[in-house]
Amino acid sequence: MEQQKINLLNFDREQMREYLTQIGEKPYRADQLIQWIHEYGISDFNLMTNLSKAFREQLQQQAEIRLPEIALEKPSSDGTIKWLLRLADGNAVETVYIPESGRGTLCVSSQVGCALDCSFCSTGKQGFSRDLTTAEIIGQLWIAARALSAQEGRHDRKVTNIVMMGMGEPLLNLDCVLPAMNLMLDDFAYGLAKRRVTLSTSGVVPMMEKLRDSSNVALAVSLHASNDELRNELVPLNKKYPLKVLMDVCRTYFKDEPKRKIIFEYVMLKDINDQPRHARQLITLLQGIPSKVNLIPFNPFPHAPYESSTEDTIERFAKIVSKSGVITTTRKTRGDDIDAACGQLAGQVKDRTRRSERWRKKVGIPIQQVSS
Secondary structure: OOOOOEEHHHOOHHHHHHHHHHOOOOOOHHHHHHHHHHHOOOOOHHHOOOOOHHHHHHHHHHEEOOOOEEEEEEEOOOOOEEEEEEOOOOOEEEEEEEEEOOEEEEEOOOEEEOOOOOOOOHHHHOOEEEEOOHHHHHHHHHHHHHHHHOOOOOOOOOOOEEEEOOOOOHHHHHHHHHHHHHHHHOOOOOOOOHHHEEEEEOOOHHHHHHHHHHOOOEEEEEOOOOOHHHHHHHOHHHHOOOHHHHHHHHHOOOOOOOOOOEEEEEEEEOOOOOOHHHHHHHHHHOOOOOEEEEEEEOOOOOOOOOOEOOHHHHHHHHHHHHHOOOEEEEOOOOOHHHOOOOOOOOOEOOOOOOHHHHHHHHHOOOHHHOOO
């Protein structure tokens, strides 16, 4: 039986050094390999010309650079691009590039589906299959960077920011997410600044503490409600880690960097969480926490139980919160015509939880119609 090759995309620089030491190579070769693979986008060992012929032959025998397959590339009318990436086991995840003036943000997935079942999110309704490997996470950036650079006449398009806000809860897959983020920050790979890589969590408190001790990337918290009763409904994880517990860890998260702020994401649901009393509760909740609030108009998906708040309602909510001194912005909806907006990512999930099947029965969708 042929031995399976090692996928070098699974290694950050430190892990690459460990691997090379194990096979009898000099650890400094890790810098060269990381640069060839990630900065230059080279996946053929024969093209890595500053490596010896013997080393290249050894790599060809033992290792590979195996990427997800692009199953679909779908552009939006506003310039957003969504990729459906097929994985080796038949699952697929979605990755989204959002171009803006002077920046380009890539929304990266960390799991196939999501286990948290937030009621306003299409991803959660697909159920959950498995965690992504580091290779499958960083592979999304590798693919996007090459695809964008290949677009003729569009030299302005490049990835300047990463948000771990795609499919899945990244803190439930931290062992694979951390090496991927290390590569995003690595000067020999993608060289992004720590404030340009943001991890978004629904509030997995113990893993937030581990993240704080392991990485200095920016933090976003998917809040979406200003009291426990409502958040239990919208974000079921709140039943395990209620707001007081979550806010306590947020309060001290950047204690050694007082100028840094946590981004609190708040999806605006018509007549659910968008009233002035909710805004005032939010102000009280965030007291003592260096904060920014990002209001997100709800992006509908088939059979969703919510509607988006009106522009006037969102503006009123934002004014109440911003008057308290908390920086408050409203996210512009991007890519909704290709189901690439926040909360709309679905992919193709071999659901091990059967939640997808139960939800489709509940809303009356025949099971045979399940698709991406």
